[in-house]
Amino acid sequence: MHRFVLRRMIVLCLSLAVASAAIFGVVELVPGDPASFMLGTGAQPETVAALRDQLGLDLPWALRYAHWLGGVLTGDLGHSFTYKTPVAGMILDRLQVSLPLALIALALSVVIALPVGLFAASRQGRAGDGVTMGITQIGISLPNFWFAMLLVLLFAVRLRLLPAGGFPGWGHPVAALKALILPSIALALPQAAILARVLRSALVETMGQDYIRTARAKGLSRGQALRRHALRNALIPVLTILGMQFSFLLAGAIIIENVFYLPGLGRLIFQAITQRDLIVVQGAVLVLVAAVILVTFLVDLAYAAVDPRLRRK
Amino acid sequence: MRLSLILGALLAGLAVLMAGLSFLWTPGDVLQLDVAAKLQPPSAAHWLGTDHLGRDMMSMIMVGARTSIAVALVAVGIGMGLGVPLGLTAAARPGSWLDEIIMRGNDLIFAFPSLVIAILITAALGPSALNAIIAIGIFNIPVFARVTRGSALPLWTLDYPRAARVAGKGTARISLQHILPNVASVLIVQGTIQFSLGILAEAGLSYVGLGAQPPTPSWGRMLADAQTMISLAPHVAIVPGLAIVLTVLGLNLLGDGLRDALDPRLRGTR
Numbered sequence: 001m002h003r004f005v006l007r008r009m010i011v012l013c014l015s016l017a018v019a020s021a022a023i024f025g026v027v028e029l030v031p032g033d034p035a036s037f038m039l040g041t042g043a044q045p046e047t048v049a050a051l052r053d054q055l056g057l058d059l060p061w062a063l064r065y066a067h068w069l070g071g072v073l074t075g076d077l078g079h080s081f082t083y084k085t086p087v088a089g090m091i092l093d094r095l096q097v098s099l100p101l102a103l104i105a106l107a108l109s110v111v112i113a114l115p116v117g118l119f120a121a122s123r124q125g126r127a128g129d130g131v132t133m134g135i136t137q138i139g140i141s142l143p144n145f146w147f148a149m150l151l152v153l154l155f156a157v158r159l160r161l162l163p164a165g166g167f168p169g170w171g172h173p174v175a176a177l178k179a180l181i182l183p184s185i186a187l188a189l190p191q192a193a194i195l196a197r198v199l200r201s202a203l204v205e206t207m208g209q210d211y212i213r214t215a216r217a218k219g220l221s222r223g224q225a226l227r228r229h230a231l232r233n234a235l236i237p238v239l240t241i242l243g244m245q246f247s248f249l250l251a252g253a254i255i256i257e258n259v260f261y262l263p264g265l266g267r268l269i270f271q272a273i274t275q276r277d278l279i280v281v282q283g284a285v286l287v288l289v290a291a292v293i294l295v296t297f298l299v300d301l302a303y304a305a306v307d308p309r310l311r312r313k
Numbered sequence: 314m315r316l317s318l319i320l321g322a323l324l325a326g327l328a329v330l331m332a333g334l335s336f337l338w339t340p341g342d343v344l345q346l347d348v349a350a351k352l353q354p355p356s357a358a359h360w361l362g363t364d365h366l367g368r369d370m371m372s373m374i375m376v377g378a379r380t381s382i383a384v385a386l387v388a389v390g391i392g393m394g395l396g397v398p399l400g401l402t403a404a405a406r407p408g409s410w411l412d413e414i415i416m417r418g419n420d421l422i423f424a425f426p427s428l429v430i431a432i433l434i435t436a437a438l439g440p441s442a443l444n445a446i447i448a449i450g451i452f453n454i455p456v457f458a459r460v461t462r463g464s465a466l467p468l469w470t471l472d473y474p475r476a477a478r479v480a481g482k483g484t485a486r487i488s489l490q491h492i493l494p495n496v497a498s499v500l501i502v503q504g505t506i507q508f509s510l511g512i513l514a515e516a517g518l519s520y521v522g523l524g525a526q527p528p529t530p531s532w533g534r535m536l537a538d539a540q541t542m543i544s545l546a547p548h549v550a551i552v553p554g555l556a557i558v559l560t561v562l563g564l565n566l567l568g569d570g571l572r573d574a575l576d577p578r579l580r581g582t583r
Contacts, residue, residue, distance in 0.1 A: 011417070015417075015421055018421055019421065019424060022425075026433055027433070029437040030433075030436055030437045137565055137566065137569075138558070140561075141513075141557075141558050141559075141561035141562040141565055142558055143516050143520075143533075143561075145520055145536070146516075146536055146550070146553075146554035146557065149536065149539075149540060149543055149550050149554070150551075153544065157543070247426060248426065254428055254429060254432065254521075255428070255517050255520060255521060258520075259540070269432070269433075270432065270521065273432065274436075285429055285430075288426050288429060289424055292424045292425070292426060293424045296424065
């Protein structure tokens with residue numbers, strides 16, 4: 001197990017290093033000079049040159065990367081060009097919206113997918129299975145931002161039950177939670193459809209195993225065998241998808257945050273790109289990618305702890 | 314499960330037909346603005362109504378289909394064109410440093426939140442349909458590499474690649490002549506799925522203004538325009554959304570149906 005953890009740790013560090021270089025490299029390609037962008041169109045060339053010098057924009061690529069990476073390792077992601085505040089603080093602020101949103105959406109998708117997947121598996125090959133899988137097929141095909149617009153039309157415009165967008169901040173917890181309801185439903189439903197399908201096929205596969213036949217032979221009903229034995233064993237693929245979904249929900253909320261005008265991490269990245277605030281883009285994307293790599297790492301470790309066969313791979 | 318194949322082919326075929334027909338004929342001119350006739354509900358003159366600039370929605374949907382299909386199709390082409398050779402190479406020498414580099418590289422691309430990077434790439438290169446294709450295509454590469462490697466790996470343990478080896482064929486030729494045809498069915502199915510994901514991704518990118526630029530109609534762009542009108546004229550938001558859902562649904566069903574038809578062993582595994 002120690003060797004496995006060590007191996008995974010090395011891969012983790014390498015991935016983070018390559019990812020940070022890749023992010024830095026792509027952001028470098030973004031056209032437009034941040035200095036002239038900050039100073040506006042009427043700026044004197046000398047002023048722009050002075051600012052470029054002050055921001056260190058004239059240094060060679062490798063040096064700026066090393067400088068940035070050094071800061072990242074000490075928790076300093078630099079200062080935003082446009083807001084003149086530390087990037088790390090901005091990201092933490094935005095995470096207060098994005099993290100709860102992702103977690104609520106994740107919980108919601110599990111709560112929806114679990115009964116749906118179980119139901120479909122228990123009716124395998126029958127009408128109930130077909131209808132449920134047909135519905136999940138539609139769920140997968142829904143663009144979440146369109147679904148979000150329909151939710152706004154129904155619950156905000158017609159029924160006036162929930163806000164159509166904006167975020168009041170956690171100072172007003174009830175209003176804040178209300179503001180996250182529609183976005184999290186819009187994010188969760190397509191994910192729930194995927195999860196339900198994965199769960200169903202994992203359950204169907206597990207139900208063909210010998211130990212299920214044994215359980216049935218000693219008198220358990222199909223439903224009992226499904227819930228007591230198959231479900232637990234079908235959870236491994238479900239966990240993989242959940243790990244992937246969490247990162248998707250954290251990052252993929254970018255469009256949903258735009259629909260609902262939520263001040264989340266995705267919207268921060270989007271705004272920073274349009275404002276040429278490259279240092280913010282670098283920091284925010286790095287945090288997202290690092291989160292994804294870390295979650296994958298943890299899921300890998302969790303598997304190895306649960307299933308000894310995976311350690312030898 | 315023949316039903317999904319037929320229904321999927323019908324829905325996907327309809328989208329392709331609309332796109333193809335739009336080159337020859339559309340009910341109205343998508344570049345012709347008629348603000349006096351804006352936001353009209355569906356009628357005999359405008360089957361799907363008009364948008365906020367008075368353009369015929371039916372024509373917009375037809376030309377928009379062209380954009381969606383072209384972007385998604387070329388993105389699949391990029392993914393297959395680069396991913397399949399990589400996957401075949403990795404499978405031919407499993408465990409070698411080449412295999413390791415290819416697969417770890419794939420892991421790395423997987424770790425990036427695809428949408429964020431797509432937005433970053435389109436921002437770096439400038440918003441356009443072409444850059445949307447590149448952004449979506451890059452994320453198709455590891456998918457095809459992985460699927461190809463996974464399906465090709467067990468084939469190398471069978472007798473016929475060995476027989477081909479004895480007959481004097483090199484690894485590359487065996488991969489091309491014997492392994493590739495045997496993984497083709499899996500690739501076709503995956504291609505259909507990536508095609509549908511590409512349509513969703515294109516819609517998302519053009520929704521945030523990073524896909525096809527006006528005046529080229531695209532479904533995502535239409536939804537973005539519709540957002541503020543949704544309470545006045547719901548059809549401007551419902552129509553493009555339905556077009557996306559039906560096309561993506563069609564492709565997904567087609568993928569499922571093709572998988573069942575091409576490989577009975579996989580029936581019902583998804």
